[in-house]
Amino acid sequence: MRSRPPQLSFPHPHIARIDFRRPKEANRLEAADLRLLQSYLSACDANEDLHVLLITSCGTTFSSGFDLRTLKQQAASARTDEVAVLESFIDRLAASRLITIAALNGLAIGAASDLVLACDLRLATVTAGIRMPAARFGMPLYLGALRRYLLAFGPAEQSI
DSSP states (O other): OOOOOOOOEETTEEEEEEEOOOOOGGBBBBHHHHHHHHHHHHHHHOOOOOOOOEESSSSSSOOOBBBBBHHHOHHHHHHHHHHHHHHHHHHHHOOOOSSSEEEESSEETTHHHHHHHHHEEEETTTOOOEEEGGGGGGGOHHHHHHHHHHHOSOOOSSSO
């Protein structure tokens, strides 16, 4: 079965919707998806008739983010390039003129958790949550993600 990239639709006037459509693969993100998502965001931002961008997914996981096993196997330069594209997209999403809404039907993991935090509003089911496992794999967070995590959750009150 061919992998299904994120899909852009316009379900109502003034509303754009992006769906992650790989439920059997926990809606993982691929490098090509980032460029597609960037083009969707550019088109939506340029369309003055649009006011809202809803990002959601099918299945029981919002998105598992990037496949870290694949990232670990890549050359450092390729990994750095993909992280730069990811950071650029999510920073642009955070700065979008649109009202951005993440509708979580399950876990948002890794890069997907930063995408969720970059949205203006987050709607979640009772089974939703966010996780950032990159540190366990020795992958540092980029500055934008650190900033969004601190804004969302605040600094630790105490050291353990």
